[in-house]
Amino acid sequence: MSQYLSWGRLPRVDQKAVHFNWRHQPLPQTAEFLLPYGLGRSYGDSCLNQDNMLVLTGGLNRLISFNQESGVLRCEAGVSLEQILEFAVPKGWFLPVTPGTKFVTVGGAIANDVHGKNHHGTGTFGRHILSFELLRSDGERLVCSPNSQTDLFRATVAGLGLTGLIVWVELQLLPVEGPGVEVENIKFANFDHFFEISKDSDRDYPYTVAWLDCVSAGSSLGRGIFMRGRHARSADRIKEPLKLPLTVPFDFPGWFLNKATVKAFNCFYYGKQRSEARKFRCHYNPFFYPLDAVANWNRIYGRRGLFQFQCVVPSSSDQRAIKTVLQAIVNSGRASFLAVVKEFGEIESPGLLSFPRPGVTLCLDFANQGQVSMRLIKDLEHLVRSLDGALYPAKDACMDPDSFRAFYPSWRRFAKFVDPRFSSSFWRRVNRESE
Amino acid sequence: MRKLLVLGATSTIVSEALKHFAASGDALFLVARDRAKLLVVRDDLLVRGASQVEVLELDLCDYSRQAWALEQAQAALGDIDHVIIGYGVLGDQPSAEREFEHARQIIDVNFCSVVSWLTRISNLFEESGAGVIAVIGSVAGDRGRAVNYVYGASKGALDIFLSGLRNRLAKKGVAVVTIKPGFVKTPMTAHLEQGALFAEAVVVGEGVFQSIVKKKDLVYLPWFWRYIMLLIKIIPESVFKRLRI
Numbered sequence: 001m002s003q004y005l006s007w008g009r010l011p012r013v014d015q016k017a018v019h020f021n022w023r024h025q026p027l028p029q030t031a032e033f034l035l036p037y038g039l040g041r042s043y044g045d046s047c048l049n050q051d052n053m054l055v056l057t058g059g060l061n062r063l064i065s066f067n068q069e070s071g072v073l074r075c076e077a078g079v080s081l082e083q084i085l086e087f088a089v090p091k092g093w094f095l096p097v098t099p100g101t102k103f104v105t106v107g108g109a110i111a112n113d114v115h116g117k118n119h120h121g122t123g124t125f126g127r128h129i130l131s132f133e134l135l136r137s138d139g140e141r142l143v144c145s146p147n148s149q150t151d152l153f154r155a156t157v158a159g160l161g162l163t164g165l166i167v168w169v170e171l172q173l174l175p176v177e178g179p180g181v182e183v184e185n186i187k188f189a190n191f192d193h194f195f196e197i198s199k200d201s202d203r204d205y206p207y208t209v210a211w212l213d214c215v216s217a218g219s220s221l222g223r224g225i226f227m228r229g230r231h232a233r234s235a236d237r238i239k240e241p242l243k244l245p246l247t248v249p250f251d252f253p254g255w256f257l258n259k260a261t262v263k264a265f266n267c268f269y270y271g272k273q274r275s276e277a278r279k280f281r282c283h284y285n286p287f288f289y290p291l292d293a294v295a296n297w298n299r300i301y302g303r304r305g306l307f308q309f310q311c312v313v314p315s316s317s318d319q320r321a322i323k324t325v326l327q328a329i330v331n332s333g334r335a336s337f338l339a340v341v342k343e344f345g346e347i348e349s350p351g352l353l354s355f356p357r358p359g360v361t362l363c364l365d366f367a368n369q370g371q372v373s374m375r376l377i378k379d380l381e382h383l384v385r386s387l388d389g390a391l392y393p394a395k396d397a398c399m400d401p402d403s404f405r406a407f408y409p410s411w412r413r414f415a416k417f418v419d420p421r422f423s424s425s426f427w428r429r430v431n432r433e434s435e
Numbered sequence: 436m437r438k439l440l441v442l443g444a445t446s447t448i449v450s451e452a453l454k455h456f457a458a459s460g461d462a463l464f465l466v467a468r469d470r471a472k473l474l475v476v477r478d479d480l481l482v483r484g485a486s487q488v489e490v491l492e493l494d495l496c497d498y499s500r501q502a503w504a505l506e507q508a509q510a511a512l513g514d515i516d517h518v519i520i521g522y523g524v525l526g527d528q529p530s531a532e533r534e535f536e537h538a539r540q541i542i543d544v545n546f547c548s549v550v551s552w553l554t555r556i557s558n559l560f561e562e563s564g565a566g567v568i569a570v571i572g573s574v575a576g577d578r579g580r581a582v583n584y585v586y587g588a589s590k591g592a593l594d595i596f597l598s599g600l601r602n603r604l605a606k607k608g609v610a611v612v613t614i615k616p617g618f619v620k621t622p623m624t625a626h627l628e629q630g631a632l633f634a635e636a637v638v639v640g641e642g643v644f645q646s647i648v649k650k651k652d653l654v655y656l657p658w659f660w661r662y663i664m665l666l667i668k669i670i671p672e673s674v675f676k677r678l679r680i
Contacts, residue, residue, distance in 0.1 A: 003629065021622060022471070022472055022475060023475060024475070062475055062476070062479035063478070063479045063483065064478050064479070065478065065482060
């Protein structure tokens with residue numbers, strides 16, 4: 001029984017695993033299909049390979065070269081974003097795009113074409129990749145970039161590890177003066193207010209996101225706290241946060257997260273900020289990675305794990321689409337307290353299967369309560385489809401093959417680039433009924 | 436700036452420790468069997484700030500070339516002041532039980548060849564009256580268990596040799612650091628069932644770095660292994676011989 005799980009801790013599947021520690025070594029010769037596995041922060045089954053083999057890249061974690069003047073870093077694909085930050089921030093360089101956790105590998109960040117709080121100004125992670133080396137099962141090593149092997153580059157970015165193993169990556173870092181961030185948190189009482197603040201923030205704040213209360217209904221529908229930030233100047237003093245070894249050491253019981261406790265948390269969290277708006281300065285960790293402070297926070301969901309749901313729906317002047325989705329979620333009463341919302345920008349995502357596109361994205365967790373949770377997720381999936389939106393494969397454990405094809409119309413073009421010896425549980429699931 | 440000779444530089448634990456030395460701007464001479472792997476480690480350390488990194492491909496058990504290798508290191512870096520010995524083989528216990536040749540190999544790699552290196556290095560350092568010698572042992576050397584006593588014996592013998600060496604060199608200004616990791620997630624243990632006691636190589640690597648910089652005598656990594664092994668060692672033989680651990 002393999003101990004390799006996804007972050008949602010479901011599904012639990014049997015699979016083999018082999019380490020890939022040295023960039024010059026060949027891929028294992030096995031009968032099974034292969035799938036690269038970094039730090040396992042995808043939620044559903046896009047990082048799992050039931051009855052087949054995972055290629056573990058944790059040991060592929062060395063730096064290769066760094067240009068202090070230009071901020072161009074070349075490193076092995078198993079290097080984590082955390083390792084990059086630890087190395088580069090003291091030298092005055094930051095990640096150009098970062099997702100909500102730094103515990104993902106560079107390879108994983110490319111394979112899911114991750115996005116961050118600065119999507120509206122900078123686009124996705126894949127836009128900042130200068131080149132990478134892809135190792136295919138026939139032994140070929142191909143250097144891909146936006147200008148060479150372009151089709152393979154566009155298939156591999158957001159390609160979920162299916163086109164081959166990314167061995168090393170060259171990326172462009174962002175210059176910063178120090179580790180600090182200037183933040184402003186603004187309370188908003190309803191969804192319309194969120195959109196006003198969001199529009200107002202684009203000009204001065206590269207980083208924006210909002211925490212959303214997904215339990216309160218009626219006039220409080222869509223209330224939350226808007227968080228906007230920018231890198232601080234080095235002269236500004238910030239306190240280095242305490243490195244407390246916080247961890248959730250064991251699975252919480254299944255009843256821990258229920259409507260009452262979530263409602264209580266949301267009331268506390270919303271109420272905690274007394275003033276309408278609050279400005280402060282902090283280290284980049286609590287702003288970019290609040291959940292990383294608690295190791296294994298996913299254990300709060302108990303042994304059954306969680307479903308993460310992330311959708312994007314088109315914007316409109318009345319924002320009907322996202323409001324419909326939010327209302328459906330609130331009506332279910334099953335949301336957890338972790339929910340964020342953001343407006344994506346217009347910058348085109350480079351991958352054939354990239355998730356970010358213009359519109360509004362909503363991301364939240366549902367504790368796995370069995371059939372009732374699955375039905376809810378299915379209902380939401382069909383709702384998103386009817387609204388011309390999409391779901392994010394990195395978070396998904398359930399989408400139908402038909403939904404996948406609707407969300408990603410370039411899937412057929414993408415399929416041509418899948419390596420014949422690579423596969424994943426996700427890919428087999430969304431191709432189950434293909435001709 | 437430290438000048439380190441590293442034997443077994445491509446080992447996971449050692450290469451994690453070396454990242455910290457590199458960040459301090461130290462100079463490194465790396466020795467291991469595989470040149471391609473050495474170059475990968477070298478590139479990483481140079482990016483991280485090592486002032487100089489040289490590599491030498493060598494079978495560490497080739498007794499006839501050890502003196503020459505030491506000369507190469509001195510020629511490349513100048514006077515070496517730190518030595519880290521971190522190579523070893525786990526071997527296969529059932530094979531070692533069936534054929535002495537396999538057992539002899541485990542003992543030769545893990546103990547005899549290391550003694551050969553230590554003999555030369557300790558004489559060198561004793562003469563100069565300074566230096567730090569750090570060797571990666573193992574908790575397996577604290578007591579023999581049916582599942583791996585040949586490996587355990589090689590590491591146990593090393594443990595005793597090192598404490599004697601520490602005794603001899605303490606008055607001469609030379610530090611001898613014995614580092615005993617417990618279970619660590621590395622290629623050496625990849626085939627074993629990994630339980631809660633397995634530590635990350637990154638964490639153990641940092642522990643190795645700290646132990647050397649602080650010139651500790653005997654270190655268990657992570658720290659709790661000291662107490663686990665204390666308990667293991669207290670169990671009387673009449674009881675221990677019946678246990679299946």
